[in-house]
Amino acid sequence: MNALDGKVLVTGANGHIGANLVHALLDEQVPVRVLIRRGASSENLKGLPIEVVHGDVCINEDFSRAVDGVRFVFHLASPTTITSDLSEVVQAGIRNLLTACARYKVEKVVYTSSAVTIGFSPSDVRLLNENDDYFVPASQYHIVKYRVERELMDLSSQLPFSLVLVNPTTVVGRFDSKITPSTMPAHIAQKNRLAFWFDSGVTIAPVRNVAQGHIQAMKYGKSGNRYILGGENLLIRDYFAKINTINHSRGLFVKIPDLFMYGAGALFSVVQMMGYDRVPFDLSRIRALIGKYGYYSSEKARNDLGYIVGSAESAVQDYYTWLSKKHER
DSSP, X not given: OXXXXXXXXXXXXXXXXXXXXXHHHXXXXXXXXXXXXXXXXXXXXXXXXXXXXXXXXXXXXXXXXXXXXXXXXXXXXXXXXXXXXXXXXXXXXXXXXXXXXXXXXXXXXXXXXXXXXXXXXXXXXXXXXXXXXXXXXXXXHHHHHHHHHHHHHHHGGGSSSEEEEEEEOEEESTTOOSOOTTTHHHHHHHHSOOOEEOSOXXXXXXXXXXXXXXXXXXXXXXXXXXXXXXXXXXXXXXXXXXXXXXXXXXXXXXXXXXXXXXXXXXXXXXXXXXXXXXXXXOHHHHHHHTTOBOOBOOHHHHHHHOOOOOOHHHHHHHHHHHHHHHHHO
């Protein structure tokens, strides 16, 4: 399949990767339909020549309306806020996805998972690939993503359509409207230098590359396979240093002791329990990160899909450029 000849549905189209995917599809002259929750912000899709269906992936009738008449489906919709019903919500969306795609004879589905389902490398020289399983249940979100991915992989050979899974790493770039753990370092560095770092590593993937990787997965991905869509592997120290350089910042730059990070994680966990969820990390996440490395290989995606691995600097610059244009409006 060298072209997407037919209408495409994108769920979660108003999210970070989703919005970039919609723009990339339109650049290739692909007719796009999106499924967006009623009342959800769709600022990054404003003015685009797309068909909008308002509904919820957890409501079977809504999902069916969205799928009826499309040939390909990109399923990115997934809650990121940790609630007591997170597992039920995600599972309901997957059930409706499978049911609707089978009913309306969809040809191929690309499901967006996450590199967290693969886990964290125990070594700063060890890149994890699609065959590795170093999963760490750092949060309910991690657990749900892991379970759903395993279920879909087991089901893939029995489905009447092709199913490909993609595992983005830490994604940075334009259209990220929320301040998340991925974007918080860039935000902090604009006002105050990133003065401290901790013992960990991360793979930073430019969102435009990840969006294009989704399209390539739809065109060339093999059913029942998953593909890591990654980028540049960096120590947190080196990543923060790059962000500081982009912001022309100089000064104090020291390592935070692991014990202090655990204490801060515990404090932020208490803050979360009090209802404030915009914290940089919690205790569970720090346990998963300290001394661990989110280092991933995109070799399979490069070989099978033609995926292009971008740099962390280009990702951060893209994010800053978008923020600047957004503030000018």
